[in-house]
Amino acid sequence: SAVISQKPSRDICQRGTSLTIQCQVDSQVTMMFWYRQQPGQSLTLIATANQGSEATYESGFVIDKFPISRPNLTFSTLTVSNMSPEDSSIYLCSVGGGDQPQHFGDGTRLSIL
Amino acid sequence: RKEVEQDPGPFNVPEGATVAFNCTYSNSASQSFFWYRQDCRKEPKLLMSVYSSGNEDGRFTAQLNRASQYISLLIRDSKLSDSATYLCVVNSAGYQKVTFGIGTKLQVIP
Numbered sequence: 001s002a003v004i005s006q007k008p009s010r011d012i013c014q015r016g017t018s019l020t021i022q023c024q025v026d027s028q029v030t031m032m033f034w035y036r037q038q039p040g041q042s043l044t045l046i047a048t049a050n051q052g053s054e055a056t057y058e059s060g061f062v063i064d065k066f067p068i069s070r071p072n073l074t075f076s077t078l079t080v081s082n083m084s085p086e087d088s089s090i091y092l093c094s095v096g097g098g099d100q101p102q103h104f105g106d107g108t109r110l111s112i113l
Numbered sequence: 114r115k116e117v118e119q120d121p122g123p124f125n126v127p128e129g130a131t132v133a134f135n136c137t138y139s140n141s142a143s144q145s146f147f148w149y150r151q152d153c154r155k156e157p158k159l160l161m162s163v164y165s166s167g168n169e170d171g172r173f174t175a176q177l178n179r180a181s182q183y184i185s186l187l188i189r190d191s192k193l194s195d196s197a198t199y200l201c202v203v204n205s206a207g208y209q210k211v212t213f214g215i216g217t218k219l220q221v222i223p
Contacts, residue, residue, distance in 0.1 A: 001159075033211075042200065042215040043157070092156055097211060099204065101147045104156040 002027050002095050006105035013083055013112050020079045021108045023093035028073035033102065034066070035092045043092065049076045083112045114139050117203050119214035127222050130191050134217045136201030137183045143205040146177055146184050151198045151216060160186075160199070191221045 003026040013019055023032065034046040046066055047055040055068040069077045080087055088111050096102035118137045126132045138146075146163035161168065163175040163184050174187040188195055201214035 043213040045211065090154070090156075097204070099145045101149075101159045101162060101202070102211065103159065107156045109154065 001103045002029065004093060004095060004103060004105035006093055006108055008108055009106065010109040011111070013110065015084050015112055017083055018079055018081045019083065019110065020077050021091055021093075023076045023078070023105055025074045025095055029095040030073070031095065031097055032070065032076045033094045033097065034068065034076070034078045035094065035104075037090045037092065037107075039089075046078070046091075080110065083110075085112045088112045116140060116212045117201055117214040119201050119217050121215055121217060123218040123220050125220045125222055126191055128191060128193060130221075131187065131189045132191055132219065133185055133187045134199055134201075134219075135183050135185050136203075136214050136217075137181075138201075138203045138212075139182070140203070140205045141179075141182060143182075143203045145204040146175075147202040147204075148173075148175055148184075148186050149200040149202055149213075151200055153198075157200055157213075188219075191219075193221050193223060195219060196221045 005024045007022045032049045035043040037043045045058050046061045047057045049055045049068050049070040051070045051073050067079045091108045092104050094102040094104045116139050148160040149157040150160045151157040161170050161175050163177050165177050167176045172189045176185045198216040198218045200216045203212050
């Protein structure tokens with residue numbers, strides 16, 4: 001399976017600031033996914049990022065709050081904008097899907113003060 | 114009704130015990146199914162896919178019951194290292210929709 005690297009692995013941020021999370025894959029993939037996992041909850045899909053097109057956001061998530069870039073087939077970024085304590089979460093990128101399982105990066109643990 | 118439902122547990126079992134988890138799904142058109150393992154504050158990792166005929170990987174057995182719309186995971190001879198949260202994952206809508214269960218927490222006790 002693909003090797004997926006996420007940066008940063010963790011951060012503590014002030015409210016009102018923004019943070020960009022990077023996801024690098026060691027092979028070319030068509031679809032990349034961004035998830036959020038809040039404390040004690042399961043994973044919630046934020047958006048699907050396809051190279052060469054706008055990301056597709058799930059209900060409850062908007063581009064202004066979570067802008068995504070997908071400049072090529074091995075890389076994507078997720079920005080968490082104007083952060084509030086409610087954004088404290090683990091953010092995960094993944095690849096795969098379809099009839100295949102998804103594989104995850106090791107996550108970004110974000111705390112907002 | 115949630116799309117994918119799991120008993121969050123925790124299931125506390127002694128070492129060596131056999132434990133089983135179920136996961137029910139609401140979309141009869143769901144097409145592929147997986148079990149993931151997630152350790153505390155780590156990313157989910159694929160444990161096994163679930164095939165219609167059932168499949169086994171060492172101490173782990175997964176089953177799919179399409180008629181009743183559930184999948185199961187059986188762990189035999191539980192080890193301390195099996196302590197984790199087990200997530201049920203269902204793909205549907207032409208494989209475009211992936212839904213995660215909330216996870217079942219397993220604690221294996223010495």
